[in-house]
Amino acid sequence: LAKTTQPISMDSYEGQEVNITCSHNNIATNDYITWYQQFPSQGPRFIIQGYKTKVTNEVASLFIPADRKSSTLSLPRVSLSDTAVYYCLVGALNTGGFKTIFGAGTRLFVKA
Amino acid sequence: NAGVTQTPKFQVLKTGQSMTLQCAQDMNHEYMSWYRQDPGMGLRLIHYSVGAGITDQGEVPNGYNVSRSTTEDFPLRLLSAAPSQTSVYFCASRSTTDTQYFGPGTRLTVL
Numbered sequence: 001l002a003k004t005t006q007p008i009s010m011d012s013y014e015g016q017e018v019n020i021t022c023s024h025n026n027i028a029t030n031d032y033i034t035w036y037q038q039f040p041s042q043g044p045r046f047i048i049q050g051y052k053t054k055v056t057n058e059v060a061s062l063f064i065p066a067d068r069k070s071s072t073l074s075l076p077r078v079s080l081s082d083t084a085v086y087y088c089l090v091g092a093l094n095t096g097g098f099k100t101i102f103g104a105g106t107r108l109f110v111k112a
Numbered sequence: 113n114a115g116v117t118q119t120p121k122f123q124v125l126k127t128g129q130s131m132t133l134q135c136a137q138d139m140n141h142e143y144m145s146w147y148r149q150d151p152g153m154g155l156r157l158i159h160y161s162v163g164a165g166i167t168d169q170g171e172v173p174n175g176y177n178v179s180r181s182t183t184e185d186f187p188l189r190l191l192s193a194a195p196s197q198t199s200v201y202f203c204a205s206r207s208t209t210d211t212q213y214f215g216p217g218t219r220l221t222v223l
Contacts, residue, residue: 034211041219043204043217044202044212046213049211102154104152104154105154
């Protein structure tokens with residue numbers, strides 16, 4: 001099972017760009033990288049998913065280098081409402097996501 | 113679509129009691145799973161199912177049973193509740209090509 005390593009916590013200010021890096025040295029060939037966001041008392045919510053290079057959607061970008069041993073979630077111009085825990089997971093899509101491990105995640109605290 | 117629904121939202125049990133946490137999804141997803149989340153921790157997989165009639169154990173299955181008689185429903189049964197099972201329980205579902213959708217969670221306290 002691919003294990004991930006993320007910073008335990010990060011602080012930022014409103015309007016700044018936040019980059020959260022995740023290490024996954026033993027990622028397998030058919031593994032995808034997925035990021036989730038979790039607010040207190042809620043279930044995790046999907047943010048973005050990618051396999052290689054760069055993926056962008058309306059809320060974030062995901063940068064994946066060629067060796068795929070790490071990935072960086074980029075949140076542009078964060079606001080107070082982005083304060084949450086962010087989880088990086090790696091796993092194959094055709095296993096239903098069960099061969100993935102949720103680590104402790106990164107607690108992002110956005111200050112005014 | 114209601115997505116993934118869970119009942120109850122809160123539950124208090126005494127040690128030794130049994131109960132069933134309900135989970136339902138209306139997205140026709142093949143895969144469903146149960147996780148528990150302890151304070152300050154990530155989610156740990158309890159049991160999962162890849163389709164009706166098929167279930168398997170995850171990381172922390174002891175003390176829990178599941179069944180999947182329909183595509184929509186995936187109940188989690190606590191056989192004999194213990195204080196160590198005090199946690200927040202999340203149900204999730206997904207299709208083969210989509211990401212996981214999580215329910216709102218059930219907060220369980222075992223006294």
